[in-house]
Amino acid sequence: MHDVYRRLLDHFGPQAWWPAETPFEVMVGAVLTQNTSWANVRRAIDQIREAGLLEPTALYKLDPEELAELIRPCGYFRLKAGRLRNLLRLVVEEYGGDVEAMLADDPDELRRALLAVNGIGPETADSILLYAAGRPTFVVDTYTHRVLARHGRIDFDAGYHDVQEYCTASLECDVQTYNELHALLVRVGHEHCRKRPRCAACPLADLLPDGRPLEPGE
DNA sequence: GACCAGGCACATC
C-alpha cells in the first residue's frame, strides 16, 4: 500500500482533511455524509450553525422534526435526524455533553460505544475515531473499496475489516498517514475511478497488475 | 430523465 500512498501524495499533495472546525462538527458530518455528497452535507451543517445549534446539548434538545428540517439538504433527512439524535444521546447522557471527555475515552471502548448506536456503522465510527478523536484508525469507504478493487489490490467482495487490514499492513500506524491516505483515496476515486472502464489518466494506472481483467460488477 | 453521492439497518430467503 505504500506505493499507492506515495503515488497519490505526489500527484495530489496533502488534502487537509476533515473539512470541519471542531471535533463535534466532525461527528455531525460523519453521520450526515452517509451515502451523500459532501456539498449537500455542508449546507446542512451550515444551517445548523446558522441556527446557533452546533453544540451537543442544544441540538439534542431541539425538536426532532425541526432537526430534520435543518438537515434536509443532505438527504435521508428523517432517517439521519434520528441517527444524529441517537449519537447525541450518547454524548449528552453518557458524557454529560462533554465531547472532549468522550473523545478522550479509551479508543476500543469508544468504538464499541459508537457501534452500539443505531445508525453508526464501522465507517462512521472510524471516521469519528480518526478525525474527531485523533486515534490511528483507518477509515474504509466506498472509494477505498472501489479504487483498490479496480486496481487489483483487493477482491471486490472483500469485507470492511479485510480492506482495513490491507491498507494498514504496510503502513506506519500513524494518525496523519491514515488521515491523508483516506482523503487521497476519496480524491482519486472521485476524479478518476467513478465510471467504468478505468480512466487512463488515473495516477494509479501503471500500478495495475499485468493483464488483469476488470471485474464485471461495479 | 438517469445516474451518482465519503452507509446503515432491517426484511427475507
Next chain:
DNA sequence: GATGTGCATGGT
C-alpha cells in the same frame, strides 16, 4: 450468511 431494499436531496 448472502442478497435486496428503503431512505432523499442536489449536481452532472
